Amino acid sequence: MYELINTTLIGITSGSIYALMAIAIVLVWRSTRIVNFAQAGMALLSTYLGYEFIRIFHSFWIALPLAMVAGALVAALIDLVFMRLLVKHASQGPIAAVAPIIATLGLLGVIRAFISFFWGNQDLAIDSPISNVGYTVGTHTLAISPLKLAILIASLALMGVLTLLFQRTNLGLALRASAFAPEISRLAGVRVDGVRTLGWALAGAAGAAAGMLQTPNGTGTLSPDSIEFSLLLVFGFIAAVIGGLESLLGAVLGGLILGLVLAFVLTYISGSLVFITGFVLLIVVLIALPRGIIGAKGARRA
Amino acid sequence: MSTNQSLLAVKGLSISFGGLRALNDVHLEIKQGEVVGLIGPNGAGKTTAFNALCGLVTPDAGEFFLDGTSHAWPQTDTLVKLGIARTLQGVGLFSDLTVLENVMIGAQRFSSTGLISAALGRNTKDEAQLKERAIAALEKVYATGIAHRRADTLSYPDTKRVSIARALVCEPKILMLDEPAGGLGAQDIEWMNSLIRNLTATMSVLIVEHHMDVVMSVCDRLYVLNFGEVISSGSAETVRRDPAVIAAYLGTGA
Numbered sequence: 001m002y003e004l005i006n007t008t009l010i011g012i013t014s015g016s017i018y019a020l021m022a023i024a025i026v027l028v029w030r031s032t033r034i035v036n037f038a039q040a041g042m043a044l045l046s047t048y049l050g051y052e053f054i055r056i057f058h059s060f061w062i063a064l065p066l067a068m069v070a071g072a073l074v075a076a077l078i079d080l081v082f083m084r085l086l087v088k089h090a091s092q093g094p095i096a097a098v099a100p101i102i103a104t105l106g107l108l109g110v111i112r113a114f115i116s117f118f119w120g121n122q123d124l125a126i127d128s129p130i131s132n133v134g135y136t137v138g139t140h141t142l143a144i145s146p147l148k149l150a151i152l153i154a155s156l157a158l159m160g161v162l163t164l165l166f167q168r169t170n171l172g173l174a175l176r177a178s179a180f181a182p183e184i185s186r187l188a189g190v191r192v193d194g195v196r197t198l199g200w201a202l203a204g205a206a207g208a209a210a211g212m213l214q215t216p217n218g219t220g221t222l223s224p225d226s227i228e229f230s231l232l233l234v235f236g237f238i239a240a241v242i243g244g245l246e247s248l249l250g251a252v253l254g255g256l257i258l259g260l261v262l263a264f265v266l267t268y269i270s271g272s273l274v275f276i277t278g279f280v281l282l283i284v285v286l287i288a289l290p291r292g293i294i295g296a297k298g299a300r301r302a
Numbered sequence: 303m304s305t306n307q308s309l310l311a312v313k314g315l316s317i318s319f320g321g322l323r324a325l326n327d328v329h330l331e332i333k334q335g336e337v338v339g340l341i342g343p344n345g346a347g348k349t350t351a352f353n354a355l356c357g358l359v360t361p362d363a364g365e366f367f368l369d370g371t372s373h374a375w376p377q378t379d380t381l382v383k384l385g386i387a388r389t390l391q392g393v394g395l396f397s398d399l400t401v402l403e404n405v406m407i408g409a410q411r412f413s414s415t416g417l418i419s420a421a422l423g424r425n426t427k428d429e430a431q432l433k434e435r436a437i438a439a440l441e442k443v444y445a446t447g448i449a450h451r452r453a454d455t456l457s458y459p460d461t462k463r464v465s466i467a468r469a470l471v472c473e474p475k476i477l478m479l480d481e482p483a484g485g486l487g488a489q490d491i492e493w494m495n496s497l498i499r500n501l502t503a504t505m506s507v508l509i510v511e512h513h514m515d516v517v518m519s520v521c522d523r524l525y526v527l528n529f530g531e532v533i534s535s536g537s538a539e540t541v542r543r544d545p546a547v548i549a550a551y552l553g554t555g556a
Contacts, residue, residue, distance in 0.1 A: 170406070170429045177396055177407045184394040187356060188408040189382030189472055 006143035007267040008260065013148040015259020016155035017217070020210035021236025022243060022251035023162060024203040029245050030179045031199020034083070038104040039207050040233035041111030042078070046071030046208030047215055047222055047229075048115055051124050060129030060216070064154075067212050068205040075204025078107065079197045116224035123223045128216040151213045158209055162202065163248050175199060210236070231275075235262075238282045244292020253293060307370050309334050309506050310386070310476055315364035317354055317530075324350045325361075325530045332476060337498060337507045339517045342527035343550055348510045349391070351527065352480055355508075356381055356388055382411050385475035389465045391484065397454035401445065401464050404453050405436035408468035439471035440464075443497065459490045466497070476506050483513040495520050518542075526550065 021039065028036040036042075050067030054060055083100060090099035132147040166172040177185045178195040186192050210232060215221070218228050239258045243250025258278065265277045285292065308331045315328040325347045332338050340348050353359040357378040366373045368384060376384055387408070395404050409432045440446045443463040448456065456464065462482065469477055482498070483491045491513065498507055498520045511517050517524065517538070524541045526534040528550040534541050541547055 170410075170432060173399070173403055173406060174410060176399065180396050180398075181394060183358060183378065184390065184396075185407065186378035187358075187381065187388055187390070188468060189379065189411045190407060191379055191410075193379075 002140045002142075003267060007263045009143040009148070010266075011260035011263030012256060013144070013152055013217070013259070014263065015239075015256040016152050016252075017210055017214045017232070017255075018235045018239040018258050019252045019255025020155050020158065020206055020213070021232050022239035022255050023159065023248055024207035024210065025236055025240040026243070026245060026248060026251045027162075027199050027203035027206060029240070031175055032079075032083070032087075032100075032196045033179065034100045034104065036104045036203070037101070037233070038078070038107035038111060039203065039236065040229045041108040041115075042071060042075055042204055043207035043211035043232065044222070044224075044226060044229045045074055045111050045115055046204065047126070047211035048119055048124070049074075050208065050212045051126055051222060054126065060126070060212075064209070064212050068208045071204040071208025071211075072201040073204070075207075076197050076201040079200040082107070083200070084193065084197075112224050119224070121224060123221040125221050126212075126215045127220065132217065147217060151217060154209065154213060158206060159248065159252050162206070165202075166248060171195075171198075235278060238278050241282060242285050242292055244289075246292070250292050257293075307334070308332060308367065309336075309369060311367040311370075312355065313365040313367070315351065315354060315361055317350055317359060317361050317364075323530050325354065328364075328527070328530070328532055330525060330532075332506045332508055335502045335506060336522045337502060337509065337520050339521035339524045340508065340510045340527065341512075341514075341517055341524055342533075346527040346550075347530040348527055349480070350530075352388070352478060352508075352510055355386075355478065382408075382472045382474070385473075386478065387469035387472050387474035387476075388478035389462075389469050389480055389482065391480045393461045393465045395453040395456075395461055395464055395468075398452065400450055400452055401440070401456070402433065402436055402449045404464055405439055405468045405471050406432050408439075408471040409435045411472055435471055436467075439467040442470055443467045459486055462486065462490075462494075470501075474505055476508060477501060478508045480510050481512060482509065483511055483516045491516060 021043070024039050024043070025036060028034055028039070046067050049070040050063045053063035053066045053070075057063060057066075083103070086100055086103050090096055128147050130146040130150060132145045134141040134143055134145045136142065166175060174185070174190050174195050175198070177188070178190055178192045179199075182192050185195075211229065214228065214232055235258060236255075239254035240251050241254070242257055243252070243254030258281065261281060262274050262277060266274050310330075310332045312328065312330040315325055315330070316323070317325040328347075328351060330338075330340075330351070340351060342348050350359060354361050354364070355376070357376045357380075361375065364375065366375050373384075376386070381388070396407070399407075412432060412435060437446060437449065440449055443466050445460065445463045445467060448460060448464075453461065453464065466479070466482070479498070482494050486494060495516060498509070501507055509517070509521065521538060524535060524538055525532050526541055526544070526547050533546045533550060534544040536544075
């Protein structure tokens, strides 16, 4: 019984981090139609900056929002100086659809090299700001700790704020419209370029939150070639695809589903099957539900 | 402003696509309160001319005049600020948004908050004001009753109304209508005609249209394009009698 509860708790906690990463990927996709492979690098860089903020302010909880702001600025800068130019110059022919996506792969390498140049290759540690030891009920230790609870609350709050922004504000309207049909939006007077940069910035902040929360919960260390962040990207992608790439709610559900499936495989089958399960799930969803579990009906029609 | 001064003028507009001349030295002029029609056989360059005016296509040559003064060729997203709004042939509503939201997108230029401040805090007053403007625009096309329906649930004539409301909401001086009567039945065409005539009280209208009945009954002046060149211009009567126009349309059935 406790094993079942614990597995569910592990699934929900790791799922909520995948959900944050998925949200970052969905945000860039929704506002620019670019699948952003550099998201892992952006999250890693933001977490390195978060590490510096922790050293300055001696508080993880001050460093977290600062890292999110830094992540937003880095992402906005990438869009302003790099992506905007690229989209403009490679806007025609068959290359137009793939050039920005391939470019984000290049960007991922650049960011990792940049980190290694400035911080070196040694591991840096981010300690858990609060206890990561599970609460106990009688003689049993639950898989939910104060840190994991905080991660869950932070993830849910961020999802709530972003969903409100998209669904209830004028700015959200501009974001949705620009992604849907940039030319029509331009005709209607929407500053599409500015809106796109903002989409990148929001994604940068969400990715920074994912990185900052995952690190103390996971290995606790940062390195330029962190496998943890590569996995975060891969699982974020899988979660985003399960959710249909279009919707924030889909990203959240996708993250939770992925987290739970992986946790159950880990506990009840075998730890060595975790990665393969993630990829099999991705392929199955792509074949069976190519529009994800919340298929945006007619979302591609303008 | 005198009524004779042109509100918008285009001189020497030329565009080619990979060696193919789509438009050659086209001159257009629209005066205050005028309804101007752009007609011509298929492939004559009407849509290209429209797209060029909207900055969707960059011209090889051409001068742009607003209120008689020379102006840089417009960019698509600054068009609305210049007082020019356009509807699209394919209507182009955002299918997963409501009618009201669709129209609100056209009112973005009245949003006083910048992107950054809008991201940090919602400005309810600003949004309420945009909503009011959108409802007022829907009233003009008698579509307030469908304000809360999703755009993809509308009948075709209703999508046309909404797309016009989205163009009207930014209070343009010049409204560009791309085939407003296309796909409409007789009754809706009648309605569209009277709407266009009523609009001239506050704006000028530029129309691309295939329906000759519509063109002849609402337009004050016509430009006839053929093979990318203006072959005739003037009142409906003048143009209709022009041998060059008759020759261009011969066999097209229009």
